[in-house]
Amino acid sequence: MKPFSYLSAPDTATALRTIADSEDVKFLAGGTNLVDLMREGIEHPATVVDITRLPLTGIEELADGTLRVGALVTNSRLAADPLIRTRYPVLAKAILLGASAQLRNMATVGGNLLQRTRCMYFYDEASACNKRAPGSGCDAIGGFSRGSAVLGASEHCIATHPSDMAVALVMLDAVVEVESVHGIRRVPIAEFHRVPGETPHIETALAADELITAIELPPVPAAAHSRYRKVRDRASYAFALVSVAAALAVEDGRVTEVRLALGGVATKPWRAHIAEELLLGAEATDENFARAAAAELAPALPQSGNAFKIDLAQRTVVAVLRTLNAERSAS
Amino acid sequence: MEIELRINGSARRLDVAPQVSLLDALREYLGLTGTKKGCDQGACGACTVLADGRRINACLALAVQYQGREITTIEGVDHPLQEAFVRADGFQCGYCTPGQICSAIGMLAEHKDGAPSAATEHLAATGGELDEAEIRERMSGNLCRCGAYNGIVSAIKEVAK
Numbered sequence: 001m002k003p004f005s006y007l008s009a010p011d012t013a014t015a016l017r018t019i020a021d022s023e024d025v026k027f028l029a030g031g032t033n034l035v036d037l038m039r040e041g042i043e044h045p046a047t048v049v050d051i052t053r054l055p056l057t058g059i060e061e062l063a064d065g066t067l068r069v070g071a072l073v074t075n076s077r078l079a080a081d082p083l084i085r086t087r088y089p090v091l092a093k094a095i096l097l098g099a100s101a102q103l104r105n106m107a108t109v110g111g112n113l114l115q116r117t118r119c120m121y122f123y124d125e126a127s128a129c130n131k132r133a134p135g136s137g138c139d140a141i142g143g144f145s146r147g148s149a150v151l152g153a154s155e156h157c158i159a160t161h162p163s164d165m166a167v168a169l170v171m172l173d174a175v176v177e178v179e180s181v182h183g184i185r186r187v188p189i190a191e192f193h194r195v196p197g198e199t200p201h202i203e204t205a206l207a208a209d210e211l212i213t214a215i216e217l218p219p220v221p222a223a224a225h226s227r228y229r230k231v232r233d234r235a236s237y238a239f240a241l242v243s244v245a246a247a248l249a250v251e252d253g254r255v256t257e258v259r260l261a262l263g264g265v266a267t268k269p270w271r272a273h274i275a276e277e278l279l280l281g282a283e284a285t286d287e288n289f290a291r292a293a294a295a296e297l298a299p300a301l302p303q304s305g306n307a308f309k310i311d312l313a314q315r316t317v318v319a320v321l322r323t324l325n326a327e328r329s330a331s
Numbered sequence: 332m333e334i335e336l337r338i339n340g341s342a343r344r345l346d347v348a349p350q351v352s353l354l355d356a357l358r359e360y361l362g363l364t365g366t367k368k369g370c371d372q373g374a375c376g377a378c379t380v381l382a383d384g385r386r387i388n389a390c391l392a393l394a395v396q397y398q399g400r401e402i403t404t405i406e407g408v409d410h411p412l413q414e415a416f417v418r419a420d421g422f423q424c425g426y427c428t429p430g431q432i433c434s435a436i437g438m439l440a441e442h443k444d445g446a447p448s449a450a451t452e453h454l455a456a457t458g459g460e461l462d463e464a465e466i467r468e469r470m471s472g473n474l475c476r477c478g479a480y481n482g483i484v485s486a487i488k489e490v491a492k
Contacts, residue, residue, distance in 0.1 A: 006332065006349035006395055028396070035352070035391045036372050048349065050396055076385075080446040085454045096449040100472020101438060102379055102388045236449065236471035 001039050008050040012179065012213070018049050020181045020209045027051045027211060029072060030106040032099070033115040040123060042116075042132055056110075056213055059083070065219035068177075071110030071212045075165065076101065078109060088217060090226035090245050094168035094263075097230045100237050110212035112165045113176065113192065114204065118239055119147065119159035130156045131200040138200075145305035147239065150313075152267035153301055157200030160264060161193060162239050167263035168228055169215065170271045171245040177214040178206060184213070193268035222247040222257045225328060229320050230263070231312060240264030242313045248324040250284045258321075262296075265313050272296045275317065284325045286318060293317035334398050338363065339407025347394050354378045356394035357404060365405035365429045369474075376473035379430035379437075380404050386437030388472075405429035410436055411490050419486035423477030431473050435487050438469045442491075461491045 009015035019025045026045035028034055029052055037043040056070035059081055067083060078084055079095040099107065121127040121139045128137035140148050140158050148158040166189070174189045192205050206212065226247035232238040243263035249256045258279045260272040275292035282288045293314040300310045336343050338361065345360045354371075357363040357380070369377030371390045378389040381403040412432050415421070422428045442465075445457035450468035452459075459465070466487050467480070475483065 001350040003348060003350055006393075008395070028393070031391050031393060031396070032373055032388075035393060038350070039371070050393075052396060076441075076446065080444070082455075085447065089454050092447065092454050093449065096447060096451075100376065101441065101448075101469055102376060102386045102434065102472045103373060103391075105385045105437075106387050106391065236468050 002041070002044040004038075004045055005047045006050065007047065008053060010053060012054050012056070012211070015049055015051050015054060016179060016181050016209070016211060018047070019211070022047055025049055029108040029111045030074070032103050032107045033111065037116065041125060042123065051211070062216075067217040069109055069215050069217065071177075071214055072108050075099070075104040075107045075109070075112060079104070086224065088168070088172060088220070088223050088226070090171060090223060090228045090247065091165065091168040091217075093228040094164040094230075094243075094245060097228065097243075098164035109165070109215055112163055113169075113212060113215075114206070115163060116203070117159035118162050120144070122159055131159060131196070131203075134199070134201045141303065145303035147241070148303055148306050149267045150265050150300040150302045150306055150309050151262070151270055151297070152195040154196045154198065154200070154267075156198055157196035157267065158303065159196070159200070159267060160239075161266065161268050163269060164228070164230065164240060164243060164263055166193065166269040167243055167261045168245045169217075170269040171226075171247065171259045171261035172217055172220055172223060175216040175218070176212060177216060178210040179213045180207065180210045182209075185210070186216070189215075189269070190271055195267050220247070220259070222249045222259065225249070225324065226259070227320050227324055229316060231316055232264075242309055242316050244313075244316045244320045246317070246320045246324060248284070248321055248328065250325055250328055253283055255279045255282055255284050255288075260296075260317065260321075262313060262317075265300075265309050272317070274298075279321075284321075286322055289318045289321040290314065332395055334395055336361075336394065336397060336402060337400065338402045339404060340401075345394075349393060349395050351394050352390055353380070353392040353394045353397050353402070354389035357389065357402075360394075363404050363406050366433075367426055367429055369427070369430075374474075375427070375430075376434060377427050377430040379434040379473065381433055381437055384437065384440055386434050403433070405433060408432060408436065412436065412486060415486040415489045416483070419482040419489065420479065421482040421486040422475070422479050427473060427475045427477075431470070431475070431483055434470060434473045435490075438466075438487075439491060442469070461488075463488065466491070 369375035
């Protein structure tokens with residue numbers, strides 16, 4: 001690992017001032033992704049500012065029912081929180097299906113949003129990768145593409161966004177609170193992550209001098225009946241091939257509310273707006289679930305190694321919606 | 332950097348560069364080689380230690396970040412799990428065992444606190460039984476290349492009763 005200077009920030013103002021005043025600074029929280037990337041030589045900051053002592057560890061309910069979650073809340077604590085488990089089971093489940101217990105004990109909410117792709121060409125310095133070395137090309141295209149994205153990809157990058165948590169957050173319309181010396185901004189999660197386009201190295205809307213301080217979860221009554229399903233190569237502790245976050249409300253056989261998001265298949269946590277629009281007001285039948293899923297995946301651009309994800313994603317969407325519908329009918 | 336770590340109840344002073352992991356600090360600076368280095372990238376769990384009672388991967392922790400925290404390594408463990416692993420053949424080569432045992436101690440505490448896992452059917456409920464499916468899911472961050480999983484699960488089950 002390339003040597004760096006280390007500062008443990010005593011308060012948020014110091015952290016923000018340090019990143020505003022210096023070049024090449026990285027904030028360090030749980031370290032589960034950044035330390036690994038530094039050891040691999042992919043990240044090599046001159047200065048690391050440890051933010052784990054900042055007071056960003058609260059989970060509080062605001063007057064309008066919004067839950068405000070501090071950026072340094074660990075993944076395990078968020079998933080175990082009673083309000084998250086009852087109001088947003090999709091989020092608790094998404095987190096619990098990610099990584100391992102040890103990693104969830106270290107990893108934070110803010111860090112999870114900033115974790116980088118596990119595309120093997122991104123990790124391999126001998127390979128061309130526009131994300132790691134802009135302009136160098138993309139060896140994933142035409143390469144071993146089993147894990148690569150089929151939605152939101154460009155001719156410059158097909159790397160999959162790896163987060164499970166962020167897929168649930170996109171489904172819930174969470175808001176990311178970011179702060180710099182210039183003040184506080186609130187960014188809707190759907191606008192926080194970017195598709196690669198011509199600039200795969202720019203992954204989020206976070207400016208170079210900004211720190212994620214919290215996420216806000218708006219009240220979503222339908223989310224009390226929500227699910228997260230993850231399909232992967234082994235039963236636990238693996239990244240998603242396909243994942244589906246969904247909430248469904250049905251009255252008199254018709255869909256009155258639906259929220260759907262996909263993971264493992266796209267370059268960013270993917271809100272399935274096309275499918276949602278087709279489903280809203282439609283009869284809650286397997287045929288309509290399948291039709292909506294097919295429409296969402298219609299723009300998919302597969303490689304030879306990941307074409308199976310198109311079918312797998314559709315079948316997983318149908319399975320999750322069918323389960324939610326059956327549970328609702330039964331209750 | 333001069334830092335002070337609290338390891339197994341004692342204060343230890345050491346001089347480390349910021350990039351030294353907690354794992355390397357334990358093994359190479361303090362001679363506590365019970366904690367093992369497997370993948371050195373957070374994928375195998377061999378380096379699992381407890382920080383304030385919570386299990387973490389020491390390979391992804393920088394030593395400088397853990398000043399003031401109470402670190403427990405296998406050298407500081409005296410727990411019924413250790414004999415249970417022997418009785419149940421919870422290992423073959425033994426390389427993953429210190430991590431397995433520290434992880435299982437942390438896991439039992441998490442379960443006692445009511446923390447759910449991906450195997451927990453009713454997320455809103457607390458206090459579910461620590462059955463085989465729960466143990467396997469909660470221990471999935473510790474790989475055993477010898478494949479002693481059946482013995483590991485039996486040992487943990489025996490102690491969890």
